[in-house]
Structures are given as structure tokens and as C-alpha cells.
Amino acid sequence: MSNKTLIFAHRGSAGTYPENTMAAFSAAFNEGVDGIELDVQLTKDDIPVIIHDEMVDRTTNGSGWVKDFTYQELESLDAGSWFDPSFEGASIPTLEQFFDFYSQTSLVINVELKSGVVRYPGIEKIVLELINKYKIRDRVIVSSFNHYSLVEMKQLDPEIETAILFMEGLYEPWNYAKGIGAEGLHCYLPVAVPELLVGAAKAGMPVRPFVVNEEQHITNLIKAGCDAIMTDWPERAIQIRESL
Ligand code: G3P
Ligand code: CA
Numbered sequence: 001m002s003n004k005t006l007i008f009a010h011r012g013s014a015g016t017y018p019e020n021t022m023a024a025f026s027a028a029f030n031e032g033v034d035g036i037e038l039d040v041q042l043t044k045d046d047i048p049v050i051i052h053d054e055m056v057d058r059t060t061n062g063s064g065w066v067k068d069f070t071y072q073e074l075e076s077l078d079a080g081s082w083f084d085p086s087f088e089g090a091s092i093p094t095l096e097q098f099f100d101f102y103s104q105t106s107l108v109i110n111v112e113l114k115s116g117v118v119r120y121p122g123i124e125k126i127v128l129e130l131i132n133k134y135k136i137r138d139r140v141i142v143s144s145f146n147h148y149s150l151v152e153m154k155q156l157d158p159e160i161e162t163a164i165l166f167m168e169g170l171y172e173p174w175n176y177a178k179g180i181g182a183e184g185l186h187c188y189l190p191v192a193v194p195e196l197l198v199g200a201a202k203a204g205m206p207v208r209p210f211v212v213n214e215e216q217h218i219t220n221l222i223k224a225g226c227d228a229i230m231t232d233w234p235e236r237a238i239q240i241r242e243s244l
Contacts, residue, residue: 005221006034006228007237008110010211011052015232018083019059020050021090025098031235035108035228037143037210040095040127042120047071048095048127051079054118058082060092067118095130103134108141110186110208110230112165113153115146124152128160143186154181163208167191174203184208186230189217197224215240 012024013031020038028036039052044067056062056069060077071094080087095111102109111131113123131140142153143163150162163184164177169191177185185200185207192209200207206227212218213233218240221229231237 005226005241006108006208007234007241008035008037008108008208008228008230009033009234010037010230010232011039012036013232013234015213016235018080018087018090019232020052020093021079021087022093022097022101023080023087023090025093025102028234029102029105029107032238033107033234035110036102037110037112037230038095038098039112039114040123041066041114041118042123042126043067043069043071043074045070046122046126048123048130049074050093050095050098052114054114054116056092065118067120095127099130099134099136103136106139108139108228109136110141110143110163113142113144113146113149115144115149124149124156128153128156131160141184143184147180147182150182151180163206169193169196172199174200174205177205178203184227186210192221192226194224197226201225212237219244 009028011019013027017024017027038050040048055065059082060079062077074092079092080090131137141161141163143165144150145165153160162182163186164182165186167188173185187209189209208228210230212229212231218237222241
């Protein structure tokens with residue numbers, strides 16, 4: 001474990017801004033985060049876009065599956081008003097728009113490849129090409145709940161850093177992660193128990209739990225020497241880290 005727990009903004013500063021929008025990322029950057037986590041899916045015309053749900057209904061004024069929209073159609077949706085009317089007009093960003101700005105910063109970028117009910121054949125190659133185009137491979141972590149996707153990423157580029165996402169209390173998940181070539185453990189907060197933190201540290205594998213919003217949880221994980229935490233409230237987490 002590193003000495004300092006890194007603070008990653010989960011979907012940007014999602015507690016105070018509409019998640020996965022440039023406004024949420026910009027807020028996180030200005031708050032001084034170490035990294036940003038974001039969710040990537042593909043449009044009908046294979047443009048990687050940043051949105052969490054497989055359907056646009058919850059976070060936009062549209063309706064339907066992300067995969068059924070061309071980017072031009074998706075771009076016109078309002079991805080801000082659902083959160084607060086003051087964010088009216090915010091759009092779903094492309095991964096390229098995000099890289100255009102954040103490739104010029106030193107932030108760690110955690111790209112989560114979404115692959116749940118909907119599969120996006122070819123998403124690994126498309127995202128990897130974009131990472132290479134912006135020459136940011138050394139500070140990108142690719143994560144996914146779909147571990148086949150991570151294996152595919154590694155086959156395309158053995159040097160790309162990957163991390164397994166998981167929700168359950170797996171036994172010695174660092175061994176499993178190593179077995180598929182992954183370098184990190186991104187676990188659901190309730191399973192970030194001492195055995196996991198200590199075992200992963202001994203195995204030299206970073207742990208970055210999500211979503212760590214409560215003051216006590218943030219404090220405990222920082223004190224435990226956790227490598228990074230993902231939070232919707234990065235400003236709060238940074239303040240806590242500074243106070244310890
Ligand atoms: O990458 C950590 C976390 O974001 C995974 O869960 O559903 O928020 O994408 P979810
Ligand atoms: Ca995510």
C-alpha cells in the first residue's frame with residue numbers, strides 16, 4: 001500500500017454535479033482529486049461515450065438503450081436537468097472529449113468498461129486505440145465487472161493496467177486477479193474488510209473500494225492505508241485526508 005490514499009472522483013464529483021458530465025469532471029479536477037473514475041459504453045455507431053446506465057432514462061431527458069442511439073442523437077439529450085435545472089444542456093461526453101482535456105493533466109483515469117446486460121463487441125480495441133492516441137497508457141486503469149473484457153484488454157496490450165471489479169467477499173481475490181493478469185482490486189465497500197486489505201497489501205496488489213461516501217468509512221480506509229478510494233464526494237475525502 002502507498003503512504004497516501006488517493007482520492008478518485010466516482011463518475012466525477014457525482015454528489016454535487018450530474019454524474020459523468022464534463023461539469024462533474026471539472027469540479028473534481030478543481031477540488032484537487034488524484035483520479036477520476038468514469039463509465040464507458042458504445043453508441044450505435046461505435047463511439048465510446050461516458051454514461052453509467054445502459055439506458056439513458058435515469059440521467060437524461062431521453063428514453064432507450066445507449067446502444068440504439070447514434071452519437072449525434074445522443075449528443076442532443078439533456079444530461080444535466082435530471083440532477084438540477086441549473087445544469088440544463090449538459091451533454092453525455094464522449095471519451096475522446098474527456099481525453100482531450102484530461103490527457104493534459106496528471107490525473108489517474110479509471111475507465112470502467114460497462115458490459116452487463118448489453119455487450120459491446122470491440123469496445124476494448126476502440127478504447128485502447130483512444131488511450132494510445134492520447135499517449136496516456138501509463139496513467140489509465142481499465143476496470144470492469146466483465147473479467148473477460150479485462151482479459152481481452154490484456155491480450156490486446158499486455159502493458160495496460162487492469163483491475164477487477166467485484167461485489168462479493170471473494171477469498172484471496174489477489175490470486176484470482178493475478179491469474180487473469182489484472183493488477184488491482186476494485187471492490188464494493190462492504191467487502192473491503194481487514195483480511196482483504198492486509199492480504200492484498202502482502203500480495204502487493206492495490207485495493208480501491210467503491211463507493212466510499214460516509215465520513216467514517218473514508219476515515220477508516222485512509223487509516224487502514226488503502227491505496228485509493230472512489231467517492232462521489234471527493235472534496236470531503238480530501239479534507240478528511242488532510243485532517244488525519
Ligand atoms: O468503478 C467503481 C464503481 O463505479 C463500479 O460500480 O455501478 O458505480 O459503475 P458502478
Ligand atoms: Ca463505474
